[in-house]
Amino acid sequence: MRQLVLVMLFSAFSSMVFGQKAVVQSPDQKIVVGLFPGQSNDIGEWYIKASYNNNGTIIEAIPRIDLGLSRSDQDFSKDLKFLKAGKPIFINEEYTALHGKRAACKNAANEVVVSFENPTKAKLNIIIRAYNDGLAFRYEFPDKQGSFVVKDELTAYTIPKETTRWMEKWNPANEGLYAAMNKDKTVSGEWGYPALFSTDNKDCWFLLHESDVNRNYCGTKLSNAAAAEKYKLTFPNPQDGRGLGESAPVITLPWKSPWRVIIMGTLADIVGSTLVNDVAEPSVIKNTSWIKPGIASWNYWSSNHGTKDYKTVCVFADLAAEMGWPYTLLDWEWDAMGNGGKLEDAAKYIQSKGIKPLIWYNSGGNHTWVTATPKDRMLTHQNRVEEFSMLKKLGFAGVKVDFFESEKQDMIKYYLDILEDAAQFEMMVYFHGCIVPRGWERTYPNLMTYEAVRGAEWYNNTPDFTMPAPEHNATLPFTRNVVGPMDYTPVTFTNSQYPHITSYGHELALSVLFESGMQHLADRPEGYYELPDAAKTFLKNVPNAWDDTRLVDGYPGKEVIMARRKGNDWYIGGINGEQNEKKKTVKFDFLREGVKYKLTLIADGKHDKAFATQYMVVDKSASVDVTLLRRGGFAASLIPIK
CATH class of the missing domain: 2.70.98.10 (Beta-galactosidase; Chain A, domain 5)
Incomplete structure (x- = not known):
């Protein structure tokens, strides 16, 4: 044969x-x-x-x-x-x-x-x-x-x-x-x-x-x-x-x-x-026990100057603690923090809540026009050693480095120098204003994510993102996010400077659809606190590093339904990128044979800001019909019944 x-x-x-x-x-x-x-x-x-x-x-x-x-x-x-x-x-x-779409x-x-x-x-x-x-x-x-x-x-x-x-x-x-x-x-x-x-x-x-x-x-x-x-x-x-x-x-x-x-x-x-x-080079980091993917709260989306305010920083630390997320990010202007505390006070408060702090830097140097501070503290080996030493003492777990603006050979060297120096201090790294992934997270697994995407931050920047966002979101799982982690900063139910027209079900689904080793959920605290119990519980439990990934259905720009597994549990995210309502049949043929699962399905309700939640028992042979509003979506969890 x-x-x-x-x-x-x-x-x-x-x-x-x-x-x-x-x-x-x-x-x-x-x-x-x-x-x-x-x-x-x-x-x-x-x-x-x-x-x-x-x-x-x-x-x-x-x-x-x-x-x-x-x-x-x-x-x-x-x-x-x-x-x-x-x-x-x-x-x-x-x-x-x-971290990524698959462990093995x-x-x-x-x-x-x-x-x-x-x-x-x-x-x-x-x-x-x-x-x-x-x-x-x-x-x-x-x-x-x-x-x-x-x-x-x-x-x-x-x-x-x-x-x-x-x-x-x-x-x-x-x-x-x-x-x-x-x-x-x-x-x-x-x-x-x-x-x-x-x-x-x-x-x-x-x-x-x-x-x-x-x-x-x-x-x-x-x-x-x-x-x-x-x-x-x-x-x-x-x-x-x-x-x-x-x-x-x-x-x-x-x-x-x-x-x-x-x-x-x-x-x-x-x-x-x-x-x-x-095809990338194997990991150069021998001991990786300190590299821990996770979800972070992030204050910039709802308050562009949030880190300048010590009390705002504390509120977002409280959010991470309440939701069970391991991290919170101090974005730009942390060096000008006031209203009750400075950097050291913020680091101490965050850790008192059982949360680890992350911190932002301008990549510095004359390669960027951006003057936002702190600047130049990542620019040389000596700068980085001094800064990482200080951060380590204060209990920081990672750095966000922004504004690279070039992919010339000298900038490639700069990226890799940051990763190598950070590893010496057991610091995780993610890049913003940066290159699209090139396999580096295999070689340097302390590289958790990259921006390199038009993400939710653009609701701050221009009204021009509001209308194309649904189609864009339904394109990214087939394009940008295929090649590596993507810090879109998703899952926002309230509005930033400019509104979004995606449904609450659509936004919830992005927690599964978009993969990032450090996943920054961007909404203000009340955006999460005011969710119905099922949606709030979903965001408390959803992983962000996966053991398996399957495309269930979809076409670029039109719709996407994706299933991801962590351990024995499966999570599904589905979104509609188009302006017409759709009904989709979701099959569970990716589940294990002979195992029954509790399905929690959180779909679009009667309007964009409503959910419709169902609970049922399913197995590999089952399927469920889901209605997606225009620009809508759904999220689901499948937990084995013991």
Whole structure:
């Protein structure tokens, strides 16, 4: 039988094989990556092609991915001579994630190393891996010495215009809205990661990203400015970070590039994938017992100057204590705190409630225009040692560092320096005004979350977020939050400066839908205290680090229903991103066989600010019908009955 399957696969892929110099298949043989010459011989330009086997139907997902690099001393793109393709090897690694969408993770792939040389005999390797949920490739200069500038990376994805895409216009803080495009609606420009694509075959989706960006390179973005259907990797704009730092990275041999990551499969495969972390370097922190994900109260959303007021800080510490959340955050202006106490008093009060304090910093330096203080206390190793020493003595558990405004190589180094120094003092870290995740939370598990999203804070900034927020919220689980933790600061029932039109059920669901190792629930205390008992209890118990994640139903921008497991308990969040009421049937086929669960379903009531709560006993064979108001939602818990 296995031989028959292999023959069928060979036949199906025969159209790919002509001219192909190397091939690598995923362990389950659903994904095939082929290497092809751009000419009739073995010297010239090269590209790879990614195909997906959907139950015997072969889908050419990405017909061409151009390869190559341009270095300050010579070119590695136009006249590359193919030397050999190594034998496939099986990468098989298991690791545990301390926070994220899944605790037990696997890095399992088939890998092939393809070797080239240019006209000067200088060597370039391309390392290609095929995973069950996607593919990844990276460049390698194997020579043992030399330091050079990478002038350009020629990696470019050719995407047929029929492919639907969800993309965010590039901006340094990664806080834009996603736009859906295809065919004649495709726009040219610069785009941030991640980018989601749906082929003509609705069972094949893919998401473009990168991982394992380190001090040896810069972050990149996608640009189709030159040709609408070709998305080329592009280095940071020279003006980013107020023009400080070089856009083109300097490398020292031997060298490997970041991984170019393509998550591929069904929409459920995309949502459930940990591929961005799988390819990243393993943890460099040996003792991780002090790294504890959790929910935090946060005063900035409801009072922009809240941390300036000692009494407000105490009220939010009380909120965390009442709700059973382990953290509260002191945001900007803590160095100007008054009205009854200073920083030391606040730290003492917070800890007297059994809560741990977190604290905000401006990243400082001339790379940011923002003058908010405290500034520059994270900027150098000496600054950080002094500050972390002080924070450790006062009992702080972590720092929020804001306003990076660049993904140039010097800023990548700065991010990683902060993480390494913080680990020495057992301090957790989260970044704001920052880069989208690049797998660092595997290497540095004290990195709890990143902003890099247009989140609820934007209700403070502009009236323009109110109307697009429901559709945006229903897009993020398929895009930004796929690739790593996301500090959206969700679950707000009252209003900030500008109102939201999402229902209470929608807001409650975000506690499950949006994953963040440090989850800041942003509403003012009365927003939580005045909830009905079922909703309040839900927020007291909902985890924020998960053992498993499943997409139950959904489509980007329209709706999403997701189930997440912690231990034996399951939690479900579902939202409607559209302006019309919907009825959805939620199946519980992800539950364990032979186990009965108590279902608490908290859905939309008769209007946006009302809940309708049901309790019932269900098992794996059961289902429930849920009504979602326009822009509505629901949340549910499933607890095993002993």
